[in-house]
Amino acid sequence: QLKYRKCLVCNCYRSPSMNITDFCDAIDRMASSASNEFHDLMMLGDMNARNTSFWEKDVTNTDGRALNVCFDNLGMVELINEPTRILGNSASCIDLFFTNSPESVMHAGTKEKIVDVCDHKPICATLVFSVAKPRSYKRNVWNYKKGSYDMFRQLLFDAPWYSC
Numbered sequence: 058q059l060k061y062r063k064c065l066v067c068n069c070y071r072s073p074s075m076n077i078t079d080f081c082d083a084i085d086r087m088a089s090s091a092s093n094e095f096h097d098l099m100m101l102g103d104m105n106a107r108n109t110s111f112w113e114k115d116v117t118n119t120d121g122r123a124l125n126v127c128f129d130n131l132g133m134v135e136l137i138n139e140p141t142r143i144l145g146n147s148a149s150c151i152d153l154f155f156t157n158s159p160e161s162v163m164h165a166g167t168k169e170k171i172v173d174v175c176d177h178k179p180i181c182a183t184l185v186f187s188v189a190k191p192r193s194y195k196r197n198v199w200n201y202k203k204g205s206y207d208m209f210r211q212l213l214f215d216a217p218w219y220s221c
Contacts, residue, residue: 112150
């Protein structure tokens, strides 16, 4: 919950062997269900689908075409437009960030690889949300160093414990 808006951030992974139709159906069901409760939807992750609309220097494959149509039907746009997977001399943009509220994202892009054994660059985004400040309230603060412990002991001694 960010101020008066609820935001759902969902991390997705589609293995290359997963049927794209099944993946898109699952995304559609999840987005339809979530749209009743959340104003902003953000779905990101390694989707293993390529499309020149994600990154203009990539190629479009069947999975990328289907994924683009799926998110387009949900009114969501893709914000990563640079290569995210670099393997040898080939590059592709398969780590994606879809949202129905692009105005809530100040910047989206990639970072440098975290380790050399990984062939994916991490994706990142800066969101334009402000979080509501917690309301102030009165508190009693006790300074135990200034306690009158002799008086406290006497009060405990004089208390009518027999009536308990």
